[in-house]
Amino acid sequence: MTSISKIVVRYAETDQMGIAHHSNYPVWYEVARTNLIKRIGMTYSEMEQMGVMTPLVELQCRYNGVARYEDELLVEACVEQLTPARVKFRYQIFRSGEETPINTGYTLHAWVDAQTFRPISMKKRFPELYQKIQASIET
């Protein structure tokens, strides 16, 4: 399962090079991740209320092109890997109508307890949600 999220580059996201600043891409990944999780069958807000959080462990972005103010972007997100302790998402960002992504990347997250910030086994604690996420991975 891949979610596709539309982003329009905000003025505040540009920098003095005249392009969207690179620190916005992880924020756009997050918007896409939110939509993907919702499509899988739960909002991330609900996940947090259930007591699970997913802080970042690793982030990688490759910038192949630039995005400018008012550009319409499509951000694709999918789950690439799932283990009881971690989940890895992969992203591609396209300028609307183009076939080559201007940006690709991944984020790796830990499953932690919302109170203690300690690692949890997602598989044991929320087997049903774990199952759904697993099922979303394309083979």
Add this chain to the structure above:
Amino acid sequence: MTSISKIVVRYAETDQMGIAHHSNYPVWYEVARTNLIKRIGMTYSEMEQMGVMTPLVELQCRYNGVARYEDELLVEACVEQLTPARVKFRYQIFRSGEETPINTGYTLHAWVDAQTFRPISMKKRFPELYQKIQASIET
């Protein structure tokens, strides 16, 4: 009492006009407010741990000049008004070495309970801190 905080404009804070984007000024105000509260005698983190939060009720900024990447700015903050329900801070931002502020503004905050987000009487709940803040106001 007035706190003075040094800010150096970050690249990520610029926009395609080549100046610091206007949405950064409230963030810089907040840095200055953090330093002021610390000088008054408590960190804002401690205040939150004591169960009090201060969400914004009103914000005003006047932009008289511009700030550019790598500019060194001095942000002055002081408490202008205090009531049991609210606190108002005033700010002036100068480019280092200049006498006319490039920006002036204020923020008005409510005192609320950290759990319920309901208004509290700061004067009754934390009389000692209230007293210290009151004493910081210049007459």
Add this chain to the structure above:
Amino acid sequence: MTSISKIVVRYAETDQMGIAHHSNYPVWYEVARTNLIKRIGMTYSEMEQMGVMTPLVELQCRYNGVARYEDELLVEACVEQLTPARVKFRYQIFRSGEETPINTGYTLHAWVDAQTFRPISMKKRFPELYQKIQASIET
């Protein structure tokens, strides 16, 4: 003429109070302003290419409620006042489905030359666009 822009609160926009940080509201105003200008008949990018920029002179926000992660917001924007030297926009932000705005505010902008950052008379320099903006003001 009033533009209505949909915003979904991003995780990165929340703060440790668990609400959208107040510095995001000016950014959302800007998204709404971009859409309004487009509806009036020109993109802001085109305006900048024509050599005109509109830096902020004044910003005011009133926060009557809070916005949380994944909340859907509607941002209304309209031109309130236009002079050859300045333009004032007014905003209202609603949580989707609600009738009382959680935030209201305005921004006042100067018309300046993109190269020199000097004030220009919008009326003289771009009479046609000036006319269109004037016509958008509701009476």
Add this chain to the structure above:
Amino acid sequence: MTSISKIVVRYAETDQMGIAHHSNYPVWYEVARTNLIKRIGMTYSEMEQMGVMTPLVELQCRYNGVARYEDELLVEACVEQLTPARVKFRYQIFRSGEETPINTGYTLHAWVDAQTFRPISMKKRFPELYQKIQASIET
């Protein structure tokens, strides 16, 4: 040569997990990079005025710990690799007084012409600056 930059976590940089949002780390890297370039012998502003820009090609962050509001962080930056077409910086972020970094990462940048955004040979165009950067690499 390694530059060390002090960052104090801003309230606006926190998210509803109660920690600094992961998208701030690339911004802090940039602050450190600015200071490093200045120590090498030129401000980044001067570089841009000379007609050279350094957009990101790749970003990687590893998050080993968390940073919280008001935490004092030290960001170390150094040049790891330099070629005529590219430059790679490496970063380590420590909480003040600690020996294990909470975050490590790198950024890879292209040397491009500020007008055309086309790749340039830094070595040919600015041999003196190239030499200085080269000399800053520790062996």
